[in-house]
Amino acid sequence: ETGVTQTPRHLVMGMTNKKSLKCEQHLGHNAMYWYKQSAKKPLELMFVYSLEERVENNSVPSRFSPECPNSSHLFLHLHTLQPEDSALYLCASSQEPESKAAFFGQGTRLTVV
Amino acid sequence: GQNIDQPTEMTATEGAIVQINCTYQTSGFNGLFWYQQHAGEAPTFLSYNVLDGLEEKGRFSSFLSRSKGYSYLLLKELQMKDSASYLCAVKGHRGSYIPTFGRGTSLIVHP
Numbered sequence: 001e002t003g004v005t006q007t008p009r010h011l012v013m014g015m016t017n018k019k020s021l022k023c024e025q026h027l028g029h030n031a032m033y034w035y036k037q038s039a040k041k042p043l044e045l046m047f048v049y050s051l052e053e054r055v056e057n058n059s060v061p062s063r064f065s066p067e068c069p070n071s072s073h074l075f076l077h078l079h080t081l082q083p084e085d086s087a088l089y090l091c092a093s094s095q096e097p098e099s100k101a102a103f104f105g106q107g108t109r110l111t112v113v
Numbered sequence: 114g115q116n117i118d119q120p121t122e123m124t125a126t127e128g129a130i131v132q133i134n135c136t137y138q139t140s141g142f143n144g145l146f147w148y149q150q151h152a153g154e155a156p157t158f159l160s161y162n163v164l165d166g167l168e169e170k171g172r173f174s175s176f177l178s179r180s181k182g183y184s185y186l187l188l189k190e191l192q193m194k195d196s197a198s199y200l201c202a203v204k205g206h207r208g209s210y211i212p213t214f215g216r217g218t219s220l221i222v223h224p
Contacts, residue, residue, distance in 0.1 A: 002155060002157065004155075033211075035214075040216070041216065042117070042213075042214045042215055042216045042217070043156075043200065043202075043214035045211060045213070048211055056211060090155065090156070100144070100146075100161040101146060101158040101161060102158075102212065103158065104148075104155035104156045104157070105155055106154060106155045107154075107155060109153075
């Protein structure tokens with residue numbers, strides 16, 4: 001248990017579906033992140049929120065839409081995804097700028113069919 | 114840009130010592146992390162180095178040389194449960210706290 005909880009753990013969706021991934025952190029951190037992890041590739045940073053403001057958007061397609069309603073919650077809204085978007089989506093949080101580590105959730109294994 | 118390089122896969126024997134190397138080329142340096150990730154699980158934090166030298170924590174140690182852009186993770190007295198992927202990550206830009214990750218090294222420990 002890292003203090004970062006993601007739901008759902010597994011998700012299968014069609015290319016025309018709309019779904020959302022949820023992340024909640026119980027650590028009192030001020031920064032939250034979405035990463036994408038595909039087989040044989042490094043963790044790819046998607047979005048960063050600091051104090052509920054988006055500070056990084058790493059050229060992610062618009063079919064991924066993040067939302068950070070407060071410092072404890074982060075969502076990733078998914079719409080008209082492609083099969084190549086199938087991956088493990090990881091949420092993380094940290095306390096910046098003094099943090100020496102980010103803490104990760106268990107991830108959502110997404111399959112787009 | 115930032116480039117982080119680590120071996121794709123390593124194998125070792127239970128009870129042995131293994132060293133996983135990580136080299137990086139970044140514009141600025143603000144700390145280096147090692148994470149462990151078991152299949153299907155979240156990455157978990159192992160170590161953080163910001164100054165040159167060796168940081169020891171139980172069976173795991175991490176070394177950093179900033180002038181060489183080099184780090185290694187040393188695992189002693191290997192156990193089967195150490196089979197996992199080991200991720201090297203660097204905070205590269207001055208003033209930026211966002212880490213960039215390498216591809217990870219898959220370590221297989223066999224009896």
